[in-house]
Amino acid sequence: MYRISELAREVGLSRSTLLYYEKLGLIKGQRQLNGYRVYTNGDLQRLKLLLQLQAGGLSLKECLACLDAKVDRQLLEERLATLETEIAQKVQAKVLLSSLLGMDSMRSWHQAMDKQAPDAHFDWLLKQGFTEKQALKLRWLSQDMNVHDQYIGEFDAVFNGLERLGPGSAADTLRAWGKLPDSNGAVLEIGCGKGISTQVLAHHTRGSILAIDNDELTLCVAKLNLAAQQLSEPVRFVCASMTQLPFDSAKFDVVWAEGSAYIMGVEKALKYWRRFLKSTGFIVFSDLVWFTDEPSTKAKMYWSTQYPDMQTVEYRIEQIKRLDFEIIDHFSLSQEAWDNYLQPLKAKLMEHATGTIDTIVLSDLKDEIDIHDNYLGEYGYQFFITKLKR
């Protein structure tokens, strides 16, 4: 037998709550000769059950109905579904907190956030003290901010000495260039990397090229490459971010972006870059796209984290038109373009297999190669030659 104060202590509820429950008929005190009310073990057990049902999200009324054996299955199923969602959210919140403390990897969180709320995620990274360049690189590499410095250093070490940072070939660059009406305009090349395409453009232009990249070291290599080919004449290099271009508007005839628009997002890039074009200007860019509406699960899963905004060619075309550009032409990059990127990368990975590079970097690059080896063809790179609508 329990007095009300003892019962209150056992279940962690106040006296007044118990009296209220008694009024509702959940528990039934028996008045003793000395005037005190006492409660049985049965009362205690009903209270414990009630608390558990309440913790499951049931209202007091629903709990009482349940305790009286009138179980409403549909209601319980609904509560169960809600509970499962809440548990999943809590698990995610737990992973986030432990990741922020460096106890867990934040990679999947970053990837999910970048997909669901790219702008908010990006702003948040800046608030964590990352520069715009670092934050974009995290996005570019689909990485976790906790492994930032080491990962990026080692990633750069693998690519050091490799000409191409993505697929491309001189023939494809030239094919796209040939779609432009003349070759004497002012070209703004964005994300020029080591200047491989810049060399092709420099060979064929009768105008000028302003090539930008936000990586000083990469730009130095680009300058040396151009100088070695005696192609420096029409080219000027500027270290700048594609998201904050230090140029006057309406200055260029062509914006050229091979494998770089995705870094800030194709839609954002087209909307922002257009202001630097003359009214008759062109944007020529290449982007990773799906060639099928029904890709294999593995490929789909891989790219959903590595490039969440990857789209079909048809989608990109509609998007380009919606943004007030005409499509002059579009075509898929050749096998040669992929070989130029993948063959040296594979050789470099072999070299590093027994070296000091962290296994995460190597295994990430191996995963990428594995996906290309098995699923390239379901997706690929597409060149889009677009012109501002009048």
Ligand SMILES: C[S@@+](CC[C@H](N)C(=O)[O-])C[C@H]1O[C@@H](n2cnc3c(N)ncnc32)[C@H](O)[C@@H]1O
């Ligand atoms: C995949 S590579 C493509 C390089 C080159 N266009 C090519 O096809 O070989 C992307 C390039 O964009 C540069 N990049 C990344 N973020 C950038 C930014 N915010 N502004 C300018 N360049 C950026 C990288 O340094 C890198 O050189």
